[in-house]
Amino acid sequence: METKVTLFGASGHCKVIIDILHTNRVTVALIVDDNPLTTCIVGQKVVHSSAVDFNHLNPLILSIGNNSTRKMLSEKFKGPFARAIHSKAIVSNYATIGEGTVIMAGAIVNPDATIGKHCIINTGAVIEHDCIIRDFAHISPNAALAGGVEVGEGSQIGIGASVIQGIKIGNWVTIGAGTVLVKDVPDFAVVVGIPGKIIKYNKEND
Structure with a gap:
């Protein structure tokens, strides 16, 4: 650092x-x-x-x-950009963390997870093994991603949301707080509920 x-x-x-x-x-x-x-x-x-x-x-x-x-x-x-990883986050030596990314206290990033550039892995978030988090994404406090989840560029996973293993989330998606996601999500979708359902679509800059 x-x-x-x-x-x-x-x-x-x-x-x-x-x-x-x-x-x-x-x-x-x-x-x-x-x-x-x-x-x-x-x-x-x-x-x-x-x-x-x-x-x-x-x-x-x-x-x-x-x-x-x-x-x-x-x-x-254009940079150069630094990273910020809290000393009380748990980040595997086998994870990859992109430039500009910040990882908050209590977050867990497990082996072979790949975190892109300028991401936010917020307080207490869990990124399990083999997840891929694309650039500019935000994983909110206490959100949990099971193994092999993919999160697209600029997408936000809301506070306390849960995503089952292997799910693919598109670019610039919003997953609402507390949502339980059990299906893949296309680009720009807004998903809420248990189980998660698409309620509308946003533009990239919304």
């Missing part, structure tokens, strides 16, 4: 990432946010991007919860 990191986005999600970095004794060198009303977060100064030379920064983490915004900013800034 890096020794100094820059964060872009001063939100509640940023607070959690700051805590992860401090737990690992990583210095938050700079926090950037373009909201003029945000000048400080958890005691640290926040600066506007107009005052920053992004060509001469420490490795960057996009500390923004919105999946499509992270994708847009990753294409704008």
